Amino acid sequence: MLLGCDFSSTPTRRKPILIALGEESGGRVQLTRIERIETLAGFGDWLRQPQPWIGGFDFPFGLPRALVEHLGWPTDWRECMRHYAGLTRPQIRATFAAYCDARPAGSKFAHRRFDKLAGSSPSMKWVNPPVAYMLHAAVPLLLHAGVHIPGLHEGDPQRVALEAYPGLLARELIARRSYKSDEKARQTAERLIARKDLITALEQGRSRLGLRVKLTHAQHDALVDDASGDSLDAVLCLVQAAWAARQGAPRYGLPEDLDPLEGWIVSA
Helix, strand or coil: CEEEEECCCCCCCCCCEEEEEEEEECCEEEEEEEEEECCHHHHHHHHHCCCCEEEEEECCCCCCHHHHHHHCCCCCHHHHHHHHHCCCHHHHHHHHHHHHHCCCCCCCCCCCCCHHHHCCCCCCCCCCCCHHHHHHHHHHHHHHHCEEECCCECCEEEEEEEECCHHHHHHHHHCCCCCCCCCHHHCCHHHHHHHHHHHHHHHHCCCCCCCEEECCHHHHHHHHHCCCCHHHHHHHHHHHHHHHHHHCCCCCCCCCCCECCCECECCC
16 A cells, blocks of 8 residues: 655644555556544554555654754664654754854755755744654654654564655646645635646656556545645655655665665655
């Protein structure tokens, strides 16, 4: 089974964690269904279920090495994550804000090695989007579930978790056009058209990943109608997971020289 996860660090009924489930055969990725999980505890329970999967998760799996070394935190990934999980969100915000305040304008944030390549936000950002809090909420749940995280942590080889980033694939297909917003006033006709174009490109397999998405009419319409873009992001992560599954163990398409503290975004 393959999965793509659109994550929220504070899930609710209105904005749940979404898990797109599917299968890949002959270069076609069939979306089976999208599950909605309304609590972090529920997400942790889902991860612990004894079922085989390879998943792409839309949250950072690591912090920038430059930041970790500057703060004097452990540079072993598991120990670093254990230390990070022990902090509160206000402590994280204060620590990271102090780091940024001491840096020159234009280079406030520390970046992971692949951020520029993937176009991803620095994993220490605590606002817009709050990926630092996503890491803080999610990675301990992966560790508690005992999943395998290639390049970072040995776990159950039947449940393989990979860092994914829907923006990487979306930009390849529709450039920098915006296709989503959580704000009602910004859920415009232009974003609706962009979602339609993005879904068409996925169905036609126009990306370098060489995969076509297979949707039912109802699934297609549901993805178009979700103006938040959350369900579409989950499907984009599903496609990245399918690409990784085709590359196979043990690397799943990750580079040999990935930083074992920072990790890597699959297909970057």
